[in-house]
Amino acid sequence: MKKKEKINLTRRVTVRLKPEEYQQLHSQCKQSTCRKFSEYARKILLQKPIVTKVRNQSADEFLAVALQLKNELSAVGNNYNQAVKKLHLLHDPRDLKDWVSRYENERLRLHKMADEIFVKMDQIYQLWLRG
Secondary structure (H helix, E strand, O other): OOOOOOOOOOOOOOOOOOHHHHHHHHHHHHOEOOOOHHHHHHHHHOOOOOOEOOOOHHHHHHHHHHHHHHHHHHHHHHHHHHHHHHHHHOOOHHHHHHHHHHHHHHHHHHHHHHHHHHHHHHHHHHHHHHO
């Protein structure tokens, strides 16, 4: 893959704006895909197309919930893996009985988490059907 050549920007253009004009341009820049304000200003001055971001509130809400559930599932999964490793090291039947009773709560927690995911996925699906 060929590297993109870096072009040095050497010419400056100074524009004076009222504070509210600057604030308006800055907020419009934040709604675009431009990473820097100078990039946004160049596109405006050169009349190039500007791509704006469109926020989908239901998707944002879903992502927040999904991230939280992912973290919780990861923690439960780690606990489960540790429990299974411990199970493989057990030799006495009495230890096995103790292990089963101790990790029943982890199993129930995992099932509860899976049920929450199904409910949230169904809620998002219903929202998208209405939209």
